[in-house]
Amino acid sequence: MFADPPDGDVLADAETELMTELVGVQKTLSPVLKAKALDNRLPDPILGDEYAERTMRRLDPGYDKGRFGTSQLGLAAVVRAKAHDDWARSFLAGHPEAVVLHLGCGLDARVYRIDPPATVDWYDLDYPAVITLRQQMLPPREHCTLISSSVTDLTWLEQIPRGRPLLMIAEGLVPYLTETELRRLLTSVVETFPTGGIQFDTVSVWAWRTSKWDPTLRRYGTRFRCGFDDPAALADWHPRLEYVDEAPMNDSPLLTAKAPANVRRVYRLLNLLPGLKRSTAIVRFRF
Numbered sequence: 476m477f478a479d480p481p482d483g484d485v486l487a488d489a490e491t492e493l494m495t496e497l498v499g500v501q502k503t504l505s506p507v508l509k510a511k512a513l514d515n516r517l518p519d520p521i522l523g524d525e526y527a528e529r530t531m532r533r534l535d536p537g538y539d540k541g542r543f544g545t546s547q548l549g550l551a552a553v554v555r556a557k558a559h560d561d562w563a564r565s566f567l568a569g570h571p572e573a574v575v576l577h578l579g580c581g582l583d584a585r586v587y588r589i590d591p592p593a594t595v596d597w598y599d600l601d602y603p604a605v606i607t608l609r610q611q612m613l614p615p616r617e618h619c620t621l622i623s624s625s626v627t628d629l630t631w632l633e634q635i636p637r638g639r640p641l642l643m644i645a646e647g648l649v650p651y652l653t654e655t656e657l658r659r660l661l662t663s664v665v666e667t668f669p670t671g672g673i674q675f676d677t678v679s680v681w682a683w684r685t686s687k688w689d690p691t692l693r694r695y696g697t698r699f700r701c702g703f704d705d706p707a708a709l710a711d712w713h714p715r716l717e718y719v720d721e722a723p724m725n726d727s728p729l730l731t732a733k734a735p736a737n738v739r740r741v742y743r744l745l746n747l748l749p750g751l752k753r754s755t756a757i758v759r760f761r762f
């Protein structure tokens with residue numbers, strides 16, 4: 476299941492001393508960060524995130540030693556990040572006065588990659604331990620506010636300015652929420668703001684059900700808590716919510732074009748199995 480990089484190499488040593496304060500699901504930020512850092516070392520990167528490489532190097536100076544082979548299977552997570560970036564850029568181009576909620580931000584440097592105009596107010600939210608680490612790793616930025624909270628404690632919504640278009644981005648977060656928590660989050664966002672976009676990624680029911688056996692998630696002491704075979708149907712949760720589209724992940728043309736040959740071959744094989752190919756979906760909605 477590929478909600479996070481599926482490859483043992485990437486995941487095996489992606490925890491470092493600086494991350495010892497992180498517990499359970501918070502640790503899932505590390506393999507994604509490592510995949511982004513490794514991507515930046517490719518001759519023709521997919522995301523090209525210098526912040527990820529710099530952060531990973533600070534967390535673990537030797538992170539890339541001998542890890543440049545099959546570990547790039549994590550490139551699907553990089554494709555996911557690129558899809559979220561592209562959608563966010565396009566939303567902000569049409570709504571330069573927007574408010575952005577970047578939920579479960581981990582150590583992702585999206586606000587620096589996208590570099591929105593000063594008219595955009597950006598909020599990066601994650602658990603307190605993650606935000607503390609983030610403050611050590613990434614520079615402060617005007618119009619970017621950090622929120623230390625569980626996303627499920629919706630009182631954080633009270634500090635977000637109202638009356639402006641809203642973009643909610645949740646990369647790699649939704650599978651760790653229960654369906655009830657996700658439903659409350661989506662309906663609260665739609666009811667709080669006049670208009671906006673919502674983009675996130677989900678795992679399939681099969682990936683959710685089998686996640687309790689996933690060795691990486693087990694080591695982190697977490698597992699997926701929801702899964703959807705038809706995430707477009709989540710639009711039914713609120714009359715103002717409308718499904719827009721889905722971006723490819725495991726079968727992305729970017730992987731065919733840019734992944735090293737050995738990695739490309741593995742993805743080609745995995746994509747022959749519909750259950751694996753459709754184990755994740757990157758989806759966007761509007762309201």
Ligand SMILES: C[S@@+](CC[C@H](N)C(=O)[O-])C[C@H]1O[C@@H](n2cnc3c(N)ncnc32)[C@H](O)[C@@H]1O
Nearest residue numbers: 501503504579580581583601602625626646647
């Ligand atoms: C797989 S990581 C993804 C991190 C980041 N979005 C990225 O793509 O690099 C999942 C993130 O969601 C955060 N998370 C999970 N459940 C959360 C919750 N209930 N409230 C806030 N953050 C949560 C974790 O702490 C972690 O940083």
